[in-house]
Amino acid sequence: MSGTPHLFQPLTLRNIQIRNRIVISPMCQYSAHEGHLDDWHLVHLGRFSTGGAGIVFTEATAVQKSGRITHGCPGLWCDSQIAGHAQVAQFALRNGAVPAIQLAHAGRKSGMQRPWFGNGPLNEQDSARGDMPWTPVGPSALPVADGWPMPDALSHEDIVVLIADFVSAAKRALAAGYKIAEIHGAHGYLLHSFLSPLSNKRTDEYGGDLAGRMRLALEVTKAVRAVWPEDLPLFFRTSAVDGAPEGWSLEDTVVLATALKQVGVDVMDCSSSGIAGSATAGDPQKRQPGFQVPYSERVRKDAQMTTMTVGLITHPQQAEDILAQGRADLIAIGREALVNPMWALHAAQTLGHDTNFATWPQQSGWWLASRAKTSDFYTPARETDA
Structure with a gap:
């Protein structure tokens, strides 16, 4: 492997071999119909598989109908939703990528507008379009921010149902053919809202100190790991910091990662923020290239765990x-x-790993290699002063 760029060295997680270190992050499309994927998702996700990525994640997929971020978000709360996911997963496998899914409950950020309609709570205009509001849930009766709906605090009975629904969704994901499952514990959604002291004001065993606030995330993870096959990897996405005073900290994340590793999580997916305001993670004023890399670095070192980083990573080098x-x-x-669904293939060329389109799908690589041997390319004339 000495001559192979790190980005293109394979990685084995449990019994799954990943062809390179490039992962397509879960990206909401807000285009599902009653939680069902359609041709949009097959084309959207399929292009990343043919584009050379090692892992391709389907977007945040709700384990309960009321756990969707928007009416346009997909789900796996019923069996009829398996078929659309199976199309996506099988296409990825046929093209060399590992299909992955992010299982989620949006918590007090559920029932939002599709972002092109405002990215806030549903209103009368949304209802007129057929997107009716529902009551969100959270650890405590605390809204996301002023003007947001008041969530119902989950009861113990609700928590039992929630865990069972995560398990059922994981079973459906397996039936669809996914090889990696990720539990969404970030960006202010339900599990993150239990972790953060800013949103969790409970006085029972699911609140209070760090151990109490971690309890739900660990119970969900244990339950999913119990039905997710031993030979398949399990990821957990975390907001490594809340980015607010007295909020969830990087030190807390290291403790959580260590505990998750003990119950069978293989990879910590390190993002940040999102506990209040919009669903978008992070403060735009503080973002810079690779701004979340220090979080994955710290977790990797202190929890001795495989990590994934994300956020403004744009150049192969x-x-x-x-x-x-x-x-x-x-x-x-x-x-x-x-911007560039073939980012992985172009990265291979940029880093000198592929100089003759050998890593491209043969349907296009053959043509491009042939063109490179036989064609000159247009070069615009240099402008000169008049």
């Missing part, structure tokens, strides 16, 4: 340096992959 420096094991690409 940037990704290569992160891996070479031991700051993460996997690189998640999000919006940059929307």
